[in-house]
Amino acid sequence: MGKINTSKFTRRGVLKSIGAGAGVVGASAVAPGLTGFAQAQSSAPIRLGFQVHRTGIGAAYGRWYDRTTQAAVKRINDMGGINGRPVEIITEDDGTDPKRGAEVVEKFATLYNCDIAFGTLFSHVVYGSAPRAGELKLPYFVVSEGHHVASGKLNRYTLQPGITDVKSQVQAMAPFVSDNLGKKITMIYPDFAFGHDHRDFFTAAIEAQGGTVVESIAIPPTETSFTKYFPRIPRETEVIYHVMVGPAVLTFVKELGEFFGPNRPEIFGFIDSLEAVDINSPGLEFLENTYFWEGHPRNAQADQTSYDKVYRAAVGVDDNGASLDDPKDFSTYSHMFGCWETLNIIKAGMEAADYQGPADRTKLIEAVEAMSDMPHSDDHPQGAKRFNGKTHQTFGHQYISKVSNGKLVVEHTTSIEDGLYEDEVDYTTQSF
Amino acid sequence: MDAMTILSTRNLTKAYGGIRANTDINFDLPKGQIMALIGPNGAGKSTFVGMVSGRITATSGDVFFEGNNISKLPAHKRIARGIAYTFQITSVFTGLPLRENIALAARRKLGSDKAATDIKVAQVLDRVGLTDRADMIAGDLSYGHQRILEIAMGLAQDPRLFILDEPTQGLTELEVENFIKLIKSLAGETTILLIEHNMDVVMKTADQITVLNQGEVLAAGTPAQIRANKAVQAAYLGTTDA
Amino acid sequence: MTNQHRVHLLHFGTIALLALLFFVLPAYHVGNLARIMVLATYAIGYNFLFGYTGLLSLGHALFFTAGMYGLGLAMTQFGLPSAPALIIGLIAACLVSAVIGFLALRTSGVAFMIVTLMFAQAGYLTILYFGTYTRGDEGFVIQQAKRVMFGIDLSSEVSRYFAALILFSICFLTVARIVQSPFGKTLIAIRENEERARMLGYDTGAHKLKAIIISGTISGFAGAAYALLFGYAGATFATVQYSIFPLLWVLLGGAGTTVGPLIGVIFMFYLIDLSSSITSAYMLIAGVALVLLAMFAPQGLAGTLRKRWFKWMP
């Protein structure tokens, strides 16, 4: 019980010290006033437990999350590590399974003595793992784009500082869709919680814009053929909004094209459907001139920033979003930046909290909670972010791209404000 | 049927598709008798006892046991009323010890009374002479011993009607002799319906004989009457010719 | 020492050993063992039907999740405290297994496998269909603050471990006792030769239905305990994979042995946990191990022990 008392004590201390822009003044036995890289108390590496989907349904994403993470850690270590200590990544596969996810978190905390856990994408794994992370008092940084963190369903130890959540993404899309594509929308989404989030948040957002969702078609997750569901699309539909995940997405898009033939409505999709897939794959010609949400533009744009250039080179991705080693091997470009940015935030947080070891975990969380605006930079190549310490959720810019000659060309960039919504939780009021 | 009749059937019929295995069998078995059911292969003997025990559903007709119509009862309820049945093709619990095989048979009536079950099992083992093999796994027993175990499982149920379907098939001469002794010792304790090919066994044990042929009752009577019956001789000779 | 003594020694010794391990093992393995005991309880439920009654179901995930969602939804949707929610979980599992048992028992053999599989698949889809309440695949968290029973915080290491041990012990000893009782011996008889059991006058249909209900309720107990002790319920647990797991655990550990389920879960858990530290190809290692076990230890680990040395093992 002693631990909890101490951490409450330090929390106040950290808030104060961060507010003053100084080092740490805490009740724990940390030498005060020492910040920076050189005066590390220990040269032992900081251990980050990386929960990765190496097998199971998330494996295509997991491979790229892994590459991005390795690249980000290499960069951090090349720049002198964190608080003068090297960073070591301990990778464990969770099989994209919530039960195994919880076990992996436990392994990080109690077997490997990791300082934090990080990297989970699929939201059911986040849900399965987060309670365990909270009980073990292990800071758990997820890169999942789920609304689970900001909805208040998790706990104070779970944060999502590196990627915008789905509610914000969807909300930011609605004005563009209703202003440029049409007001009568048919949504097609998987009959998963993830799909339901799209349905609920987008329906609300589009109605606020004066549009309507004329039909929503939830596709069962095990489905491999889709044509039979397309007749449900009402004739009056002006825009089809699609977001599918899993290996059957190619079939979905292809069959959508075959269903409509030459006379199609406008089509707006989430790139989740085609992450790790070549947009020029056979059968996808149909996507020409359709629109996509992109978390991070896959194709290097005409006005590419130096940040994107640095990031792309570090991860080993070419201008088309494919691997430098294999131009047919496409990345999950719209999501994986989250690993890079999250790691940089962890670094910044650990430096702000003068993190020395597991005893400082709560200080790290408080330091991250104290963060707010993050500028577009090498640390944040996707764009500027605004972190909400109360909801543990970050908000960023979103991109809407049009497929032109087989390339995704950004047509519109949303502002951070487009994606803001009212707080649903204040984690900072919860005790550690 | 009078109070002395333990089992009777009325117009009992079984048809498989268009083929009739049993046609309108009327049969009465007086209490306490040893009745042998004989007939050429394919005469419908096993079908008949199958319908009596409930293993086979009758197409039409009725079965009465101790005066009650049991035609609608499932097999396990008929057994529970006091019918024991041994299979033509040995059917014991080959993976379990011999003792447990018999205990299972005894336990249905004795329930959770462990002491009573143990006593019953010991008695039966002793009676059939398998005591020294009690802890062997039934599947490891010789064929003859498995047949005897099958009978022992019937005995352990203290049946009021004991149906034996070709119990001596595949037994050695010595084992057959022991079987005959066993059956005779049961006379008076229970009623026995015995399907048997071995005429020697039939003649030595049966009080009455019923002959089935082509699914119908051909004749019924004492061993002496049956031996003298021309129709029976013809039926048997006929099949041997064919 | 009679066999009865040996059996008692084995069963109570196992429980005592598990209790002792809490004080001996490092934290990580204590955490694992808590999970293992919950999963082993699921396997015990499965073993009761498969190992002792001889019915191979491919739909037990349905019973596991009936308990899990019975408890989980009672707590999150209706705000019930954990104890009544646990009872609701048990009732849910009991009812679901009774209905499924009633229908599926009209079939046998491979058809029984498929029918149970399909009911479970329909159950999985139903969880997704009612995503508004269940949050579908994503599932939901049961907040730490609510995971308290009789004033004990079930999310702490000690209470979680001993809660899991109590759960395991109850089901372990109950099943051990049932299989030694006349009822359990009749189930074994049905497994060995159903027709013969029927012709000894046993109502095999009723026995099998009871076996499914007991098996399903124990599995649901494990599911409810999982949600309560680890704070999460999700549709993943309703997928086919989670119906195949208990079959594997039981076959590995030794079907029709009381300790087999525990041994099977420990073996499989550590096989994956240890090999996943070495290589990402741990499922390959698991696959090879399964093939080798099938070839060289067909009766599972405990089954092989029983066959070779300890014939008295229940």
Place this chain on the structure above:
Amino acid sequence: MEFGPHLMLASLEGAVTAAILALTAMGLSIVFGVMRVVNIAHGEFFMLGAVIAWWVASLLGGHPAIGFVLALVLAPLIVGTLAAVADRFILQRINYDPDRTIVATIGLLYIIQQTTLMTFGPEARPVQPPFNTRLALPWFEYGENGFAMIWPWGLSITSYKLFVIVAAITIITGLWLFLTRSKAGLLMRATQQDSETAQAFGVPVQRVYSWVFGLGAGLAAIGAVLVVPIQQAHYLMGQDPLLLSFIVVIIGGLGSLPGTIIAAILIGMSDGIISVFFSPTLAKIIATLVVAMVLVFRPQGLLGKSEG
């Protein structure tokens, strides 16, 4: 879309599903019928077929038809050989004992899946169809001017999907002739009916088993090669075909090949048609329950023989 055209579209889609399912389930049915083993790895043979098809097609340039045709020949051969080897070195050694076979084939499932993941990657891989023209379909409606032919919005199929249906029919007919007319088929049927007697009459039962296991896997692979231009090759794609094939084989009646085909058509078509009437997930739930209930009330399957 209007009800009529919708139903027609769903039926056509159902027919494509049924065609693939019939091939895959035939493979399982033959193995089941002849060897009486439950092969849990059957879906993985399907997956391997799809993956090999992608591999062959991506190695070859030129017209997509070249790669496709080559895949149609190579994939079943490779997969069949692999299965026969697995049979020889694993299943024969455990004497096809039911429990051990389940464990061993689950092990095989993991091995194949993980090996594929490591060599082929986790991505869904497309194969270009040899030809793929969208064919708009007409619909006849009784209006003011009598019967009129209209071209409803969305009602179409592709030439490739039609080809899949025709190809499945052709292959199954060929298989039928092989089983009933050839000597190898005769040996198989003899083994199916009574393996001991067959052995006594000099049938090399062990070798027949290996061939049958290979043939079953090969059929799954053919089904997969046909499907990859519609769906994509993916290392986890084996589960659905496995479950559906099992259902088809049981519903059809164990070991009954005509039953298997009828069940494949019924299940493939009902999957399409039920989706017309209910929302997608509800349709799946209902379809699943309907099939389960068919089995509950007719446990021996549609064409299986009743025991009583």
